[in-house]
Amino acid sequence: MKCQRIFPLxxxxxLFGSVHALAGDVKIVANxxxxxxxxxxxxxxxxxxxxxxSLSDGSHVEPVLAKGGEAxxxxxxxxxxxxxxxxxNYYRTLVFTGTGAMPKVLASDVDVVHYVAKTKGAIGxxxxxxxxxxxxxxxxxxxxPSAERKLLTRVEPEYPETLQRLQIGGMVRxxxxxxxxxxxxxxxxxxxxxxxxxxxxxxVKQWVYAPGPSRTTAEVSIPFDPKR
Numbered sequence: 001m002k003c004q005r006i007f008p009l010x011x012x013x014x015l016f017g018s019v020h021a022l023a024g025d026v027k028i029v030a031n032x033x034x035x036x037x038x039x040x041x042x043x044x045x046x047x048x049x050x051x052x053x054s055l056s057d058g059s060h061v062e063p064v065l066a067k068g069g070e071a072x073x074x075x076x077x078x079x080x081x082x083x084x085x086x087x088x089n090y091y092r093t094l095v096f097t098g099t100g101a102m103p104k105v106l107a108s109d110v111d112v113v114h115y116v117a118k119t120k121g122a123i124g125x126x127x128x129x130x131x132x133x134x135x136x137x138x139x140x141x142x143x144x145p146s147a148e149r150k151l152l153t154r155v156e157p158e159y160p161e162t163l164q165r166l167q168i169g170g171m172v173r174x175x176x177x178x179x180x181x182x183x184x185x186x187x188x189x190x191x192x193x194x195x196x197x198x199x200x201x202x203x204v205k206q207w208v209y210a211p212g213p214s215r216t217t218a219e220v221s222i223p224f225d226p227k228r
Contacts, residue, residue, distance in 0.1 A: 064124035157203035
């Protein structure tokens with residue numbers, strides 16, 4: 001009996017460990033005027049490095065930066081490949097040469113969400129557990145230019161009630177195989193809690209992409225936020 005009581009506790013501890021390992025992940029938030037539901041990592045990089053002013057669907061975008069913190073550092077490392085000093089020097093060069101401007105910089109997740117919600121075209125990033133009322137959360141799609149497929153139908157995962165009640169969340173990363181017709185014909189787990197992944201995979205299998213000339217693969221990140 002003692003072993004039976006200990007096992008669930010061990011399982012919860014292991015699960016929390018997995019969530020803690022994902023603490024550096026971020027959510028990409030956008031003003032509702034942006035029509036896209038997803039954005040590629042390459043596109044995200046181009047937007048924040050001011051190499052492009054619009055997304056593939058034609059939506060105008062305005063990058064918004066956080067002043068600092070774990071989410072800021074994680075975003076720079078994962079998507080821009082720069083540290084804060086390097087990014088600031090990059091923007092100063094754009095300003096000096098007249099090829100760009102310094103983006104809006106905000107002090108907290110709350111400030112970022114508030115600004116993005118009221119500013120047409122704004123796109124920013126916040127901590128995984130930040131409240132995101134009034135904005136839309138974009139799915140990050142890791143895909144090469146030749147494999148990029150537009151997402152037409154997106155089904156949200158059902159959050160396991162027990163995990164949400166226990167405030168257990170995290171980011172699930174999946175590799176998705178897309179048929180030429182646009183249906184999802186395969187999903188595999190790349191990272192994240194296996195329990196959350198079950199719900200994510202079930203939802204992603206119902207997604208529909210634009211038709212393409214051949215089968216392609218993409219990597220997507222699905223956030224599970226217990227505060228939403």
